[in-house]
Amino acid sequence: MVTKWYRENGEDSLRFIYPLSSESTVFDIGGFRGSFVREIVARYDPYIHVFEPVPQFFEQLVAEFVTNPKVKVCDYGLSDIDSTSQMALADEGSTIYMTGGMQTMVRLRDIQSVVRELGINRIDLIKINIEGGEYKLLRRMLETELVSICQDIQVQFHSFYPNSQKLRSEIRSALQRTHFITYDYPFVWENWKMRPTNPAHPGLVDKPTETSGLHTERGKKLPPY
Numbered sequence: 373m374v375t376k377w378y379r380e381n382g383e384d385s386l387r388f389i390y391p392l393s394s395e396s397t398v399f400d401i402g403g404f405r406g407s408f409v410r411e412i413v414a415r416y417d418p419y420i421h422v423f424e425p426v427p428q429f430f431e432q433l434v435a436e437f438v439t440n441p442k443v444k445v446c447d448y449g450l451s452d453i454d455s456t457s458q459m460a461l462a463d464e465g466s467t468i469y470m471t472g473g474m475q476t477m478v479r480l481r482d483i484q485s486v487v488r489e490l491g492i493n494r495i496d497l498i499k500i501n502i503e504g505g506e507y508k509l510l511r512r513m514l515e516t517e518l519v520s521i522c523q524d525i526q527v528q529f530h531s532f533y534p535n536s537q538k539l540r541s542e543i544r545s546a547l548q549r550t551h552f553i554t555y556d557y558p559f560v561w562e563n564w565k566m567r568p569t570n571p572a573h574p575g576l577v578d579k580p581t582e583t584s585g586l587h588t589e590r591g592k593k594l595p596p597y
Contacts, residue, residue, distance in 0.1 A: 388412065390496070402424070403423060419442045420444070423446045425447065452482060514546045
């Protein structure tokens with residue numbers, strides 16, 4: 373699937389093409405060395421909140437964007453609860469879900485608390501690439517209905533996480549209530565766009581290619597891990 377992504381030029385034709393403007397709000401969850409935020413700033417100049425818990429990556433991001441008042445870099449990651457964890461350092465593959473090698477302590481915060489603290493009621497694009505942390509994060513966003521303020525959700529799921537196929541299917545099924553898929557490269561990149569209110573819009577009948585898992589209803593929780 374990675375080969376297909378690059379063969380079809382997904383990195384240039386999909387990942388950065390969004391209806392953003394200089395007034396848009398973007399969340400970059402998993403800022404790493406800044407390639408995503410750098411491109412989004414160059415194309416659209418929106419307001420961006422970058423979340424990067426690894427100290428060395430955070431410091432690089434701060435140094436690069438310190439003169440841009442529209443880019444706010446936070447030294448913590450986003451998850452389902454406030455916590456601190458040991459993170460195995462593996463460059464862009466750094467994760468709290470593996471052990472061995474060099475490690476560092478990182479801070480994670482509940483996404484609902486952070487969104488409330490920032491006073492944000494609309495996120496035009498949220499990009500999620502957090503090496504296994506996407507499962508807990510998206511479940512929290514679904515349970516708290518934070519997905520309803522996200523116009524586009526760009527996410528990379530990771531297959532090394534326990535029960536990843538099942539969890540991804542459950543999350544995708546739940547997302548269908550509010551969003552529809554616009555591109556789908558399993559465990560590479562996929563994007564979910566807010567469903568329009570116009571009943572004639574094709575997005576209301578578009579379905580993901582994978583529809584297994586539980587369809588949640590408002591007020592119901594996803595099944596436990």
